[in-house]
Amino acid sequence: MSKVERWEIDLTHYKRYREIIPNFDKFLECIIRPLPYSIRVNTLKIAPEMLIKRLENRGFRLEPVKWHPWFYVIRDLGPLGQPGKTLEHTLGYYYVQELVSAIPPLVLEPEPGELVLDLAAAPGSKTTQMAQMMLNRGTIIANDVDIERIKALKSNIDRLGITNVIITRVDGRKLIAKRHFDKILLDAPCSSEGIVRKDPTAPTKISLNEIKHLSRLQKGLIKNAYTLLKKGGILVYSVCTFSPEECEEVVDFAIKIGFEPESFSIPLKTVKGLRKWIDEKGREHEYDPGVTKSVRIYPHMNDTGGMFIAKLRKI
Amino acid sequence: MSRKGDRYEFCSNGEVREYLRYLEDRFGIPAKLFKGYTFLKKGKNIWIFSGDPSTIRDIGRIETIGVKFLTITKKALKPTTTFLQIFGKYATKNIVNLESEEEMIQFMMGGLIKKKFNVEKGYVIVKYKDDVLGCGLYSDIGLVSQIPKARRVDERWFERTEE
Numbered sequence: 001m002s003k004v005e006r007w008e009i010d011l012t013h014y015k016r017y018r019e020i021i022p023n024f025d026k027f028l029e030c031i032i033r034p035l036p037y038s039i040r041v042n043t044l045k046i047a048p049e050m051l052i053k054r055l056e057n058r059g060f061r062l063e064p065v066k067w068h069p070w071f072y073v074i075r076d077l078g079p080l081g082q083p084g085k086t087l088e089h090t091l092g093y094y095y096v097q098e099l100v101s102a103i104p105p106l107v108l109e110p111e112p113g114e115l116v117l118d119l120a121a122a123p124g125s126k127t128t129q130m131a132q133m134m135l136n137r138g139t140i141i142a143n144d145v146d147i148e149r150i151k152a153l154k155s156n157i158d159r160l161g162i163t164n165v166i167i168t169r170v171d172g173r174k175l176i177a178k179r180h181f182d183k184i185l186l187d188a189p190c191s192s193e194g195i196v197r198k199d200p201t202a203p204t205k206i207s208l209n210e211i212k213h214l215s216r217l218q219k220g221l222i223k224n225a226y227t228l229l230k231k232g233g234i235l236v237y238s239v240c241t242f243s244p245e246e247c248e249e250v251v252d253f254a255i256k257i258g259f260e261p262e263s264f265s266i267p268l269k270t271v272k273g274l275r276k277w278i279d280e281k282g283r284e285h286e287y288d289p290g291v292t293k294s295v296r297i298y299p300h301m302n303d304t305g306g307m308f309i310a311k312l313r314k315i
Numbered sequence: 316m317s318r319k320g321d322r323y324e325f326c327s328n329g330e331v332r333e334y335l336r337y338l339e340d341r342f343g344i345p346a347k348l349f350k351g352y353t354f355l356k357k358g359k360n361i362w363i364f365s366g367d368p369s370t371i372r373d374i375g376r377i378e379t380i381g382v383k384f385l386t387i388t389k390k391a392l393k394p395t396t397t398f399l400q401i402f403g404k405y406a407t408k409n410i411v412n413l414e415s416e417e418e419m420i421q422f423m424m425g426g427l428i429k430k431k432f433n434v435e436k437g438y439v440i441v442k443y444k445d446d447v448l449g450c451g452l453y454s455d456i457g458l459v460s461q462i463p464k465a466r467r468v469d470e471r472w473f474e475r476t477e478e
Contacts, residue, residue: 045400085472087423091400091446115370139366141374154379155465161401163352163365167378178373 006032007200014193014204016280017242021298022271030300035197037074037083038065039094040102040125042160044132046093048072054088067267070132071102092159097125098198100297100307103266104187104238105129107311112137114182119172119225122149124156126187131162143168143175173220180230188218190239190246194306197299206243208280215245219253226257229314235259237310242296244285247308248273251294252287259312261290266309268302270295273310323371323380326354326361334361334385337392342440343407354384361385363398393438396449396462403440403447410440411451411458416473419443422451422460423468429457 009032021027039062041048048069052062059078065071074083083089083096110116110130121127121142131140142157142165144150150169157165168175172186191206191214218239225235237254239246251273255261273294276286294310326334331354335346353368354361364381371377382401386393403410411432413419418428422441432439434453441451441458450461 079474080472085469087419087446087468087472090423090466090468091448115367136365139370141370150378157379158382158397159466161382161397163363163381163401166364166366166370166374166380168374168376169378170375176375179370 004034007034007196008032009196009200010204012204013206014242020244020274020277021242023300026300027298030303031196031306033197034200035098035299035303035305037077037096038099039072039074039083040097040129040132041070041072041094042092042128042132043070044136044161045091046088051088051093055086055094058086058088065099068102068106071097071099073099090159092161095125095128095156095160097129098195098305100194100240100268100302100305101125102129103268103297103307104185104236104309105133107264107266107309108183108185108234108236110134110138110140110183114138115179116140117175117177117181117184117225117228118142119175119184119186119221120144120188121153121167122146123152126185127153127165128156128160128162130185131160131164134164136162136164138164140165141168141177141181142166143170143172145169145171173217173224175224175228177228180233181228182230182233184225184229184233184235185238186221186225186235187238188221188246188250190214190218190241191243192240193242194240194299197305211243211245215243215249218246218250222250222254222259223257226254226259226314231314233314234262235312235314237312239308240306241308242306244274244277247296248275248287248291248294249285251291251310251312254310254312255288255290258315260315261293262311262313263293264295264311266295266297268297268304270297271301272296273308321358323355323357323362323377325368326356330354330356334392338394338402341435341437342394342403342409344402344405348402348405353381355380359387361387391437393461394440394450396466399440399449400447403442403449406440409434409437410442411453413441413443413448416443419448420468420470420473422448422458423462424470425460425462425464425467427457427459432458
């Protein structure tokens with residue numbers, strides 16, 4: 001199987017981040033290079049060393065991820081050529097998951113027994129990771145609005161043997177509950193600028209109108225998350241994109257409605273959330289100093305995808 | 316809007332006892348494993364949920380809850396492959412152990428294995444080495460795979476993989 005070294009992608013859109021992203025040329029060079037697949041071992045069903053032995057027998061070459069025992073990077077897919085075409089995958093022994101996508105649940109730290117809401121859950125990489133962290137105990141409400149994406153979520157839950165999830169299907173801005181959640185994950189719909197390494201067909205010509213529309217949607221979701229969260233509860237907000245409108249601007253809004261940002265550390269190289277930036281029209285944007293407690297994860301600093309994460313407490 | 320069979324209802328204590336007795340009698344799966352689990356029905360299907368049952372009434376319309384556990388057919392209770400892949404490892408009887416990779420692939424492709432096995436007729440647990448593969452239906456014609464379409468394998472996945 002021939003390996004693509006770099007993709008032909010129109011990167012014009014990304015130029016708006018020249019002044020924001022450190023080592024911008026390295027960044028551009030990096031995001032046209034395909035990302036290696038990575039997997040999460042489903043420890044609810046199998047021990048990592050058992051699975052790795054079996055996948056190596058099928059021709060995979062796997063490298064353990066230093067910062068978490070459940071994750072491995074597939075350095076070589078062997079004759080199979082695809083990460084999901086194995087008996088082990090069918091039996092739910094692992095989930096193909098990008099490494100940065102593993103981080104928001106690790107920041108949220110859901111524990112067995114807690115009541116957790118995953119407000120934009122499908123297709124379920126983070127839902128199933130959280131259920132695994134909770135040992136299938138406690139309750140996760142996994143919500144999504146899209147019926148097709150919910151089918152994927154349901155099928156992943158079945159395959160991985162997740163028994164503590166309730167799936168709901170409503171617009172996350174309108175979800176209501178008669179009790180408050182201990183923790184909420186809002187991995188919001190976004191312009192996905194950070195996933196081109198994984199998916200070269202991801203749109204790279206994103207209009208500013210679209211970004212503004214998404215920013216409004218994200219604020220609507222965070223507003224409802226505030227209502228749904230218990231006092232003192234934690235919300236983790238994440239998006240796989242770089243536009244400040246969908247990152248710091250949303251966190252700035254969250255602070256205004258009563259969230260308190262918290263510092264946290266993650267096992268990857270990060271850059272602090274932006275306090276100020278100037279858009280393409282020359283307009284300066286300035287946010288609450290608290291946004292600098294959020295983190296930006298850049299592909300060229302970690303050889304991963306891109307992500308923005310904020311940890312917010314309801315006070 | 317919703318009619319009976321269209322939404323989830325809690326199973327009665329009697330129903331739960333019946334399902335657990337079935338698991339114990341047919342497969343030797345001990346009932347005590349299910350302490351703390353909640354059983355719900357929707358139409359002909361029974362669902363099993365390990366979360367807090369009191370949350371159910373506190374949220375709006377539920378799409379699905381936990382995983383599908385049993386289907387009530389005319390003749391028997393049929394355990395789902397999803398359920399058996401979680402709890403089948405605790406079974407002690409009515410287990411078919413497939414003997415070769417060819418048989419495993421055939422079964423996981425949804426096929427029929429024309430062979431006699433030392434199990435009772437009806438729904439059985441099918442294993443290959445240490446893996447619980449899922450549910451099979453055993454009768455005079457042989458073992459018919461009950462693996463749902465979305466959970467099947469393709470025989471091409473296994474080419475050149477075993478040394």
